[in-house]
Amino acid sequence: MKKWIILLVCIGVVAVGWYIARQQVMVPIWAQPKLAKVVRGDIRVPITAAGLIHACQVIEVKSMASGRITDVPVVEGTFVRKGSPLVVLDPIDEQRSVERAQADFDRADALLTQARVAVERAQVNIDSAKARLEEIIAQGEVVAFELEKVERTLAEGKSETYSDQEVHNIRAQYRMNRAQEESARIAIAGAELAKRDAEAAVRSQEAVVRSARKNLEDAQKRLNETTVLAPEDGIVTDVYVRPGMLVQSATQGFTGGTPLMTLADVSKKKVIARLDEADYGRVLSISPVEALPEMPGLRESAREDADPTGRRGGQVRITVDAFPDDEFDGRIERVEPQGKLNAGSSIIQFDVHVEISDPRRHMLPLGAQAQVEFTVENAVDVLRVPAEAVKTYENQRGVWIKTAPEPGSGEKFGKRFVPCRFGISDGEYTQVIAVVGQGELREGDEVYTKLPQEAGEGRP
Secondary structure, three states: OHHHHHHHHHHHHHHHHHHHHHHOOOOOHHHOOEEEEOEEEEEEEEEEEEEEEEEEEEEEEEOOOOEEEEEOOOOOOOEEOOOOEEEEEOOHHHHHHHHHHHHHHHHHHHHHHHHHHHHHHHHHHHHHHHHHHHHHHHHHHHHHHHHHHHHHHHHOOOHHHOOHHHHHHHHHHHHHHHHHHHHHHHHHHHHHHHHHHHHHHHHHHHHHHHHHHHHHHHHHHHHHOOEEEOOOOEEEEEEOOOOOOEEOOOOOOOOOOOEEEEEEEEEEEEEEEEEEHHHHHHHHHHOOHHHOOOOOOHHHHHHHOOOOOOHHHOEEEEEEOOEEEEEEEEEEEEEOOOOEEOOOOOOEEEEEEEEEOOOOHHHOOOOOEEEEEEEEEEEEEEEEEEHHHOEEEOOEEEEEEEEOOOOOOOOOOEEEEEEEEEEEEOOOEEEEEEEOOOOOOOOOOEEEEEOOOOOOOOOO
């Protein structure tokens, strides 16, 4: 009897289960709808560009001295302070250069002294010639007085007072004195010319002395530069030399000197990103005025059209493969006006310099590939729906919201179309600006990103 009861119970359970299953509408997996919720949030429409991370300044280090390297106390990656030793040279060659330059200077200085003495000697000759002229003039006054007296006596008819020889002598003495006076004046002019020549020689020799002094100072400086010091704080990125190598001076060699190493100033870092021509205008519209190319009228026009909401802040986001889970802040520093043809293609691109302003910029390695994201459109705290939920129905754009199925319709999923006016979209979410008509769309409503399998009426 007990067995029969158990059997009847099992048969009843199976019958009830079969009845319930008959009431369910079976929907295959491929026909099942997908839903998402209407939410509030931010939407950003970015433009991306790739580039490399650079130091704000790169310095190629060369030596003013020539010689053989005895020590290189740094390697790639060493951070050095300004004045730290980078390369040490054997000073013997430069010491010899200093000695030669000193000898040349001493010789030039001695010749300058001789030239100045020549000027003083010329002045003495001038003074002597002037004194001789004064003496001749004084003698001439005596002779002129005697001649005047003789001529007056002869004019009075007293010719017996002076003999013919005396008259002849006094007249000759007068002419001789005049000739001596003219000769003295010529001697003065010659002495003055000699002084001018001596003064010119002094000026010429002074130039020689200045040149010799400069050569001596340069030689002494090169001697001091046999220990090459860091010109600025920075990190050593490349070392081109090693102990035992000969290097040439950057100031004396025809080739510009031997490069020793490269320093990078990493107090600031930037990304030089290549931007496609199609995106140039939109990035220009969000760049700070001071970052725009200095084309006539461009900055003035940007100031007149300045957006009071701060659109021209120039803020960007930077990502690198070395830290895939992190984002770094940056700011547009400069937009280059000249496009460059991308090698191997016909695409024109523009370089945009982006300063890395993030306090964690020390983490970013130089030369790393970086992705720069420029936000050209932005909507904050707006009603948004998934982009896949935006549908077109009867020539209107909107969304299908989930509703309860109509009684007796036999439908498992209910839906209702709500026409909307949409704003910007980032590809994942689309901004809902307003509902068109009498419908309503609220935060938390469920919308279809994939509609249920449609049968019969209501096919959208």
